[in-house]
Amino acid sequence: MEFSNRLKNLPPQFFATLVKKVGNAVLEGRDVINLGQGNPDQPTPNHIVQALQEAAANPLNHKYSPFRGTGDFKKAAANFYKREYDVDIDPETEVAILFGTKIGLVELPLALMNDNDLMLLPDPGYPDYLSGVSLANVEFNTMPLIKENDFLPDYSSLTEEQKQKAKLMYLNYPNNPTGAIANKEFFEETVRLAKESDIAIVHDFAYGGIGFDGLKPVSFLQADGAKEIGIEMYTLSKTYNMAGWRVGFAVGNAKMIEAINIIQDHLFVSLFPAVQDAATVALNESQQCVRELVELYERRRNALIESCHQIGWNVSAPKGSFFAWLPVPANYTSEEFSDLLLNEADVAVAAGNGFGEYGEGYVRVGLLVDEDRLKEAVMRIGNLNLF
Numbered sequence: 001m002e003f004s005n006r007l008k009n010l011p012p013q014f015f016a017t018l019v020k021k022v023g024n025a026v027l028e029g030r031d032v033i034n035l036g037q038g039n040p041d042q043p044t045p046n047h048i049v050q051a052l053q054e055a056a057a058n059p060l061n062h063k064y065s066p067f068r069g070t071g072d073f074k075k076a077a078a079n080f081y082k083r084e085y086d087v088d089i090d091p092e093t094e095v096a097i098l099f100g101t102k103i104g105l106v107e108l109p110l111a112l113m114n115d116n117d118l119m120l121l122p123d124p125g126y127p128d129y130l131s132g133v134s135l136a137n138v139e140f141n142t143m144p145l146i147k148e149n150d151f152l153p154d155y156s157s158l159t160e161e162q163k164q165k166a167k168l169m170y171l172n173y174p175n176n177p178t179g180a181i182a183n184k185e186f187f188e189e190t191v192r193l194a195k196e197s198d199i200a201i202v203h204d205f206a207y208g209g210i211g212f213d214g215l216k217p218v219s220f221l222q223a224d225g226a227k228e229i230g231i232e233m234y235t236l237s238k239t240y241n242m243a244g245w246r247v248g249f250a251v252g253n254a255k256m257i258e259a260i261n262i263i264q265d266h267l268f269v270s271l272f273p274a275v276q277d278a279a280t281v282a283l284n285e286s287q288q289c290v291r292e293l294v295e296l297y298e299r300r301r302n303a304l305i306e307s308c309h310q311i312g313w314n315v316s317a318p319k320g321s322f323f324a325w326l327p328v329p330a331n332y333t334s335e336e337f338s339d340l341l342l343n344e345a346d347v348a349v350a351a352g353n354g355f356g357e358y359g360e361g362y363v364r365v366g367l368l369v370d371e372d373r374l375k376e377a378v379m380r381i382g383n384l385n386l387f
C-alpha cells in the first residue's frame with residue numbers, strides 16, 4: 001500500500017533523531033541530563049486533578065460533549081482574558097476549544113487557505129507550524145528572528161510581493177526557542193501591517209503564563225484593533241502543567257474562530273467534558289500555582305545563566321518561556337556542538353538548526369530539570385574547556 005503524497009510530503013520530525021540518540025545513551029547506562037525537550041516536569045496542580053476526578057464520576061460527562069465545547073469552558077476562557085489582560089471576548093462567537101494548540105496551529109491553514117497561498121512564519125520557530133503548511137499545500141516564507149532585533153521580525157524587510165501575497169502570519173511570544181518577549185508596540189505595529197496588507201495574524205501564546213523579572217507577557221489582543229485581524233491561541237499545557245491533557249483554546253476574530261469551528265465540526269466531537277470542567281477550574285480559580293511555577297522557572301533560569309557565566313560562556317538570560325537560547329562556540333555548527341555535549345558530557349540539548357536556518361549557531365536548553373541538575377550539566381560542559 002502506498003501512502004498519500006500528502007503524507008509523503010510531511011516534513012521530517014527533526015527532533016525524533018535527538019530522542020533516539022538520547023534513548024540509546026540512556027540504554028547504555030549513561031546518566032544523561034536531558035535539556036533537549038519541551039515537556040513540563042512538574043505535576044498538574046492538585047485542585048485541577050481533583051476537579052477532573054469529580055467531573056469524571058459525573059455520568060452527564062460520559063456523553064458526547066457539545067460539538068463546539070461546553071458553555072462553561074468558553075465562558076471561563078473569556079473571563080480569563082478579561083481578568084488577565086482586560087480583553088473583551090464573546091464566549092459564543094470568539095472562542096474555539098482545541099485539543100491542545102498544536103492542532104489549532106496545524107488545522108488553521110487548512111481552514112483559511114487555498115493551494116499555494118503564502119504564509120509567513122518565524123525562523124527559528126516551533127517546527128509544527130510546518131506541518132500545517134505541508135498538509136494544506138501552501139507556500140511559506142520565513143521572517144528571520146535575530147539577536148540584533150531582539151528576536152522580533154523586521155517587517156521593513158518584507159517585500160511588496162510578500163505583503164501582497166501573504167494571507168496568514170504566525171507569531172509566538174514569549175518565544176520558543178529564543179525565550180524573547182514582545183511588547184505592546186510590536187503588536188500594534190503587527191496590527192498596522194496586517195490591516196494594510198490584509199494578512200490574518202495568529203499569535204501563539206503558548207508561554208503566555210511564563211514571564212521573568214516581574215514582566216507579565218503581553219497578549220496580542222491587547223493591541224488596539226487586534227481582534228479585527230487576528231486570534232491568539234492559548235494552551236493550558238504550560239501554564240498549568242497539563243501537556244498530557246490536550247486542552248487549549250483560540251480567542252479573537254470571530255471569522256477565524258468560525259473557520260476553526262467548522263473544520264473541527266468535521267474532524268472531532270469536542271474534548272471529554274470532564275477535561276473541560278477541570279480546565280474551567282484551572283482558568284477560574286486561584287492563580288497562585290502559576291505564580292509559584294514562574295518563580296520555580298526563574299530560579300532555574302538564574303542557576304543556569306550564572307553557571308554558564310562561571311564557565312566563561314557568554315549567554316543572555318531568557319525573558320520568558322522555559323527555554324534558554326545559547327550561542328555555540330566558534331568553529332562548531334549547532335549539530336556538532338549538541339552531538340559533542342551528548343557524547344562527551346552526557347548533556348542533551350536541542351540543536352538550533354532544527355528550528356530553522358536562523359537557528360544555526362545556537363542550542364536550545366529547557367529549564368525542565370531541577371537547579372542542581374542544571375548546574376551539574378553546565379559543570380560537565382565546563383569540563384570540556386571550550387570557553
Ligand SMILES: Cc1ncc(COP(=O)(O)O)c(C=O)c1O
Pocket residue numbers: 038099100101102103126172176204206234235236237243246247248
Ligand atoms: C511554541 C509552541 N506552540 C504550541 C505548542 C503546542 O502546545 P499544546 O499542543 O500542548 O497546546 C508548543 C508545545 O510545545 C509550543 O512550544
